[in-house]
Amino acid sequence: MSKHRREWRDTKSSLSRMHPWPSDTITPEHWATLQDKDKAMIETFTATFIAAVARQRQVDTRAP
Template sequence: MEPWPFDNISPEDWAALPDEDKAMIEALTMAFIAEVNRQRTVDPYLRPGE
C-alpha cells in the first residue's frame, strides 16, 4: 500500500467525510491532474490560439 499522500489531512479526517464529499474531492483532484498533464504536454513554442 502507498504511504498516506497528504501532510495536512489525516486519514481520520478523510474517513470522517461523507461519501459525497469524498467523491467531490476525487473529481476535483482528477480534473487538477488532467489539467497539469495537459499543460505539461503543450508545445512551449506555440503561441496561444495556434
C-alpha cells in the same frame, strides 16, 4: 423538477456551504469522517486538477 436540475441544485447548495480547507493535507482520520459525497467531490476535483497539469505539461514540453 428533472433529476439533473435536482442534482445541480443539491450540488450548488453543497458548494455554497463549502469553506476553504484549513490545512494543506487531509489526514486519514479526517478522510474517514467525511461523507461519501464529499469524498467523491474531492476526488473529482483532484482528478480534474491532475488532468489539467498533465495537459499543460504536454504543451510545455513540445519541441519548438
